[in-house]
Amino acid sequence: MTITDRSTSDRGVAEVPLAASTVHASKVYGKDATEVRALDDVTVGFETGRFTAIMGPSGSGKSTLLHCIAGLDTLTSGSAYIGETDLSTLDDNHLTVLRRDQVGFVFQAFNLVPTLTADENVTLPLALAGRKGDRDWIDEVVRTVGLEDRLDHRPSELSGGQQQRVAVARALASKPRIIFADEPTGNLDSRSGSDVLQFLRAAVDDFGQTIVMVTHDPVASSYADRIVFLGDGKVVDEMVQPTAERVLDRMKQFGD
Amino acid sequence: MLRTTLRNLAANKLRLLTTGLAVLIGVAFMSGTMILSATMAETMDDMFASAYEGTDALVRSSSVIETPEGTEIRPRIDEAVVDQLAAVDGVAVAQADVWGVAQVIGRDGDPVGQPEMGPPTVGASWPVDELNTWTLEEGRAPAAADEVVIDRKTAEDGGYAAGDRAQVLVNGAPIDVTVSGVVTFAGADSPGGASFSLFTVEAAQQHFGEVGKVDSVSLAAEEGVSQEELVERIAAIVPGGLETITGDEFIQENQDAMAEATAFFDQFMMVFAVVALLVGGFTIFNTFFITVAQRTKQHALMRAIGASRRQVLVSILLEAVVIGIIASAIGLGAGVVIAAGLKAMLTAFGVALPAGGMVFGLGTAVVAFSAGLIVTVVSAVSPARKAGKVPPIAAMRDIEVSSSGYGSKERIMVGVAVLALGAAGLLYGLFGSPSNGLAIVGGSAIVVFFGVSVLGRTVSLPMSRVIGWPLAKSRGIAGHLARQNAMRSPKRTAATAAALMIGVGLVSFITIFASSTKASFNDVIDRAFTGDVVITSPQQFGGSGGMSPELTERVAALPEVETAAGVRGGVVEVDGSVEFLLAADEATFDVFDVEPVAGSPDDLDATSIAVFEDVAQDRGLSVGDTVDAAFVATGPQELTVALIYGENQPAGDWLLGKAAYEANYVDQLDAQIFIKGADGVAQEDVLAAVEAEAAAFPGAKVLDQNEYKAEQLAFVDQMLGLVYAMLALAIIIALLGIGNTLALSIFERTRELGVLRAVGMTRRQLRSTIRWESVIIAVQGAILGLAIGIFFGWALVAALAEEGLTVFAIPVATLVWVVVLAALAGVAAAILPARRAARLDVLRAVVSE
């Protein structure tokens, strides 16, 4: 099966290649009586250069899906792909290198290494790869997120919003194939939150970055080009060009 | 409270294990030492008790000189007294005792036994039947002057059986004998591993005693006469100048002397046990310190729901008590194993110990157990107090695990004061020559270590920065992170490094002391010894024994030899103080340059003495003055100072000429012979000629200058090996401590490790980050230890300058190795924690609670 095959057969849109995707992905926690089917036969693709949001009620499997596509966790059955690479074929070492070189992360909290300065945190994946990276690009990213004068600060000297912006800059710095963000604004006040979302949006619009973001906030999801709705570990709906109101309506329907 | 504590411990078995292990090892070592001492003491006590079982009284000379080592030396007494005593009513038998040095020469031509290191090789008279505690296994008692009975160990080592012809070294020369019998003692092949050659009384007097004289008379009482009664009855006829003691007193005296002789060894081992516990204390402190910080939330919660400060504090102390009890109890058991191990190790180092079961006394159990418990609890006090201070509100806050900074000003001041106090105490103990110098030095050393650890966090940050700098430069992000991690909690890094500091400090101190000793000795030989060849002989541990002067004469007569100086030693009492002296033929003094200051070696006659310049100054002596001397054999003598010399290495403080030595000592044996070749004769030829002569004297070793130096210094390396082996223990405990700290830190850093792994740190990189952090901590401890060790070494060497430690030598290469090994040890300590960290679940870190 090739990328194009999957694109056409699964999504019915052939124009855009997929940056990441899953095919019949299932994830089961526990055994027998305590069994939890966190993902249940999920087949989904994320187009390159697009900002996709994953929404759904708490416990619907959003984070699990993200972790499995990003190579942080393994599926029970089915496949997850970054580009054309089937993650199940990689050992820990190759997975790590793939995360380092092709994937960017923004978590809800605890994104940064406390002993490193903001600048060092931004360039961490590059440093781990033993590369210097594109300094002009990094400077541009840093400027975009407004951290020029905070570069020498440690995370403990930064506000929560600033910390998340450092995390966004880090995700962008190595020009990954795809960035995964798990409720990146979950711990922020609405101002800082909208700052971060704007940067993510700008990264897609200005730099052609691919982003997949998990959120349960309708406002946050309205920054995306497309929303994938999860429920009980299944893809239950999709929405293209969402607005906060439409999302809210959609959520009421599900009775979240 | 106890239930919570126990549950807490059960939940953290690994912590329990690592914390407890440090105490366990310390306690095991301490009890092992005590068990071994007690075992040795009991074996020796039993040995003397059975050796003198039938002896009811002993008569000997009452004049005695006690050497600085605590050995009593008495002159021999007239043998006529034996018959006089035998005639007394109530005396069943009176036995003449003759003691001396004799060494059986094995079939291979080498003397049996190592009297320099281990048990002595004894020559003695065969006892009368009534007092005989030997068991004849083969053959019969000696009957003629050339018949000898030997113990079974010597027989086996030498390859002899009853009836064999053999040679025995007496008075420094071999004599031909027949082995008439082989004996055992109280079921053992030999008493305490000593080698015995037993002759008839007459033969013993002739070979290694004095004709017509005996060392003592042993008496057995008739049935119904008590020991005290016997002493009373003979008191009337015992001539003046003799004394009588009961058999029980004699046994006690021997046992006490043995205990005194081995006390040094016990202390030596105890020092290491204390060091091990001290290092263990640091590990315990550190573990509690870290876990208390990690459990801040839990303690705050306890406070919030109504626990008092005291209750929190007590809960931590209880934890320490439980760990202390468990670890100490297991440690006691392990002590038996350690004792067996120590025994095997000492045997490997050439110290022969009798076989037998271990003596595990109640005292051992109580002392070692309480030491372990106390160290554990005391080490936990400060962390426990910190736990008590946690405010309830902390339950609502995020845990701030890392504390930073250089330490408060007060702390720095206290640290500097403690350090200064320790250093001052050390210097006073070494240079102020107080009576209890050793205790002061030891105590001050602990204070110095303590002071440095108080200052630890202040120096830790800059040290980590500097040590980590090359890593950050060369090891990329892993090195950089390692350095940052080592710097993030200077307090923790410092306390962890402090444990290693102690071991490394002692190792480098001992190394410096040893290398200075060697350098000083080599320096003396290079400076003072103008000759080419030295002959050494097997000496008994106390210094008796040696070579027949015949060898010196024969060597001196060689055409290849210009001068041969036979050097002898002995004790003398000068103006009330007992001193060692050396003696040599004054005509041969040129082999050694003693640097005469006043007078002349030629004036050394039978009634004169030479003295070292500084001693002469102290005592206000100049050439022509007289000193009151007393010798064991000849009693008080007045000697004239004939020579004052400026170099006391190796001549010592007092020197006699040949005539004076011959006049005042019974044994005329050369300990070493220093030889200068004749002009124009190649050194090899001198060596070859001397070797040919010495071949007839088994045990005499012919050495050139370098071989001589090496041989004389061999014991230094042997001691060094022993000390290193002991200190390895302290270092292993310190490594456990480093491993423990790392493991606890990793647990604390779960989240950030998860982030690192998520954004692309490979397991390998993670392991190397932890490894390098460990290396930074280890090297930090090593450098601090090195600094302290160099200071201690310098202080001791300077203090002993008068005793001949004139050169302060820092063995740079060895010390660099110490640091390198410490770094490698750091790598080893990090293996398990690093593996654990690498296996960490990435998701656990990034999924928020």
Ligand SMILES: Nc1ncnc2c1ncn2[C@@H]1O[C@H](COP(=O)(O)OP(=O)(O)O)[C@@H](O)[C@H]1O
């Ligand atoms: N490590 C785990 N062990 C067991 N069950 C888990 C684990 N992680 C997630 N789950 C379960 O899987 C389901 C999906 O979880 P998650 O992906 O975190 O949902 P979401 O991010 O949408 O809130 C939930 O029912 C959750 O309880």
Ligand SMILES: [Mg+2]
């Ligand atoms: Mg989630």
